[in-house]
Amino acid sequence: MLARSFYRYNRAQAWPQSVQSRRFAGALATPGMRTAPRFPALNVWTSEDGAIASVRLPGVNTDDLDISIKDDRVTIAGSHSPENGQNEPNYLRRELRYGNFSRTFQLPFSVGADKVEATYENGILKIYLPQAEADKPRKIAVKSA
Amino acid sequence: MANNQQELQEKTENGLTSAQPNKLYVPDVDVFETDENIVILAAMPGVSENSVDVTLDKNILRIDGSVEASHFDGYSPAYVEYEAGHYRRSFTLSDRIDRDKIEASVHNGMLSLTLAKTDLPQARKIEIQAV
Numbered sequence: 563m564l565a566r567s568f569y570r571y572n573r574a575q576a577w578p579q580s581v582q583s584r585r586f587a588g589a590l591a592t593p594g595m596r597t598a599p600r601f602p603a604l605n606v607w608t609s610e611d612g613a614i615a616s617v618r619l620p621g622v623n624t625d626d627l628d629i630s631i632k633d634d635r636v637t638i639a640g641s642h643s644p645e646n647g648q649n650e651p652n653y654l655r656r657e658l659r660y661g662n663f664s665r666t667f668q669l670p671f672s673v674g675a676d677k678v679e680a681t682y683e684n685g686i687l688k689i690y691l692p693q694a695e696a697d698k699p700r701k702i703a704v705k706s707a
Numbered sequence: 708m709a710n711n712q713q714e715l716q717e718k719t720e721n722g723l724t725s726a727q728p729n730k731l732y733v734p735d736v737d738v739f740e741t742d743e744n745i746v747i748l749a750a751m752p753g754v755s756e757n758s759v760d761v762t763l764d765k766n767i768l769r770i771d772g773s774v775e776a777s778h779f780d781g782y783s784p785a786y787v788e789y790e791a792g793h794y795r796r797s798f799t800l801s802d803r804i805d806r807d808k809i810e811a812s813v814h815n816g817m818l819s820l821t822l823a824k825t826d827l828p829q830a831r832k833i834e835i836q837a838v
Binding site: 600603604605606607608609610611613614616618619620621622644651652653654655656657658667682684685686 | 735736737738739740741745746748750751752753754755777779781782783784785786787788789813814815816817
């Protein structure tokens with residue numbers, strides 16, 4: 563059990579050096595872990611053409627969301643304010659987190675920033691991150707002398 | 708007993724638990740009180756107004772939300788922090804909630820429940836009849 567949680571701890575430390583194959587890293591979000599879950603929670607899919615990032619961000623205004631890209635680094639920042647319509651409501655229970663957040667992750671390729679698209683639906687932010695054309699492998703034709 | 712345990716272990720090892728399509732999450736909530744209402748805000752990312760159910764059984768108010776797992780053609784998961792799962796949470800209502808005045812709405816993955824408060828039922832005096 564100790565070995566298992568230590569393994570999780572190490573995995574959490576390894577991020578965000580690069581996106582690697584960690585299908586079962588979802589265990590990071592389970593209770594009993596040794597590191598705090600990062601907010602917002604993030605999933606990344608990759609293909610030959612690029613990546614799709616899916617971020618869990620319930621109840622955020624799109625105006626308060628900021629996505630910035632520099633080469634292979636993607637940063638999602640924003641703020642989340644309560645929608646209670648009152649300044650100081652009488653709280654009986656508070657479990658939701660509000661305030662500013664920022665998260666940066668690194669992809670194994672440079673992103674074509676001008677072709678990035680993002681959608682926000684049902685509290686999930688999806689960012690389409692195509693690989694930059696200049697970053698794609700090129701085929702060199704070998705000429706026979 | 709031992710048999711049951713063995714069976715359970717076998718089922719787990721055979722991956723029967725994964726036959727359940729999704730995880731079940733307890734959504735985080737804020738509950739606050741205004742002059743007229745008690746409001747429950749539940750974070751259920753991925754849930755739309757068509758995939759959420761609110762049921763009231765006696766004094767138990769239950770919220771259920773279902774989420775479809777994402778799939779993108781040609782893409783494979785590279786880094787997974789959260790898994791698609793259903794949401795479920797129950798609340799016990801007091802006598803001060805008007806059972807007929809419960810409103811629910813979903814916006815940006817947040818479920819909002821507005822429960823109207825009502826006066827406590829008045830104590831009633833029962834007449835004793837002389838026989």
